[in-house]
Amino acid sequence: MKKTLALLATLLPLAALADDAADLKASAERGKATYMVTCMACHQPHGNGLPPVFPPFNGSEYVQGDARRLVAIVTKGLTGPLKVKGQQFNGVLIAVDTQFPILKDNEKLADVLNYIRTAWENKADKPITAEFVQKVRDEFKDRTTPWTEAEVLDFK
Numbered sequence: 637m638k639k640t641l642a643l644l645a646t647l648l649p650l651a652a653l654a655d656d657a658a659d660l661k662a663s664a665e666r667g668k669a670t671y672m673v674t675c676m677a678c679h680q681p682h683g684n685g686l687p688p689v690f691p692p693f694n695g696s697e698y699v700q701g702d703a704r705r706l707v708a709i710v711t712k713g714l715t716g717p718l719k720v721k722g723q724q725f726n727g728v729l730i731a732v733d734t735q736f737p738i739l740k741d742n743e744k745l746a747d748v749l750n751y752i753r754t755a756w757e758n759k760a761d762k763p764i765t766a767e768f769v770q771k772v773r774d775e776f777k778d779r780t781t782p783w784t785e786a787e788v789l790d791f792k
């Protein structure tokens with residue numbers, strides 16, 4: 637009995653990790669198709685963007701970094717001067733579900749984000765869930781303007 641419990645205690649966290657990895661992979665696979673009809677036109681199939689107009693996802697600190705900030709960016713938009721991977725941009729990202737109503741579906745939005753966080757050289761290891769997307773939407777529901785670089789650099 638003791639041995640079984642000890643074994644379970646070792647295996648359970650491993651099982652949780654394996655679950656995360658499987659969920660992330662499945663979500664990213666679903667998200668790829670959505671990426672191709674939404675973000676791809678600007679951020680490109682290779683994820684390197686089209687500098688100096690469209691910033692890259694591949695290696696982007698915003699894509700791979702804090703998940704809450706990423707959801708906030710894509711649901712509210714981002715405007716003005718912005719440095720990504722040391723390159724300067726100065727455009728506008730319109731809240732993605734305004735541009736593409738299918739992304740009002742939290743699951744679809746989570747899938748696209750899981751895709752861009754694991755495609756190319758990006759290596760996120762925790763999935764963004766539909767519940768998490770809703771939580772961040774609720775948190776910023778009263779905000780009506782896009783973010784600026786100063787705000788996303790110092791995201792609270």
Ligand code: HEC
Nearest residue numbers: 674675678691692696698714715716718725726727728729
């Ligand atoms: C019409 C073109 C266009 C489309 C479509 C588009 N974006 Fe962007 N995106 C931009 C521009 C331009 C910026 C830079 C904004 C700035 O300079 O402040 C940007 C910036 C970003 C950034 C922050 C910078 C970076 O590269 O990490 C993220 C994250 C992002 N977009 C996510 C998305 C996602 C996810 C989609 C698809 C669901 C998408 N965008 C679709 C034009 C677009």
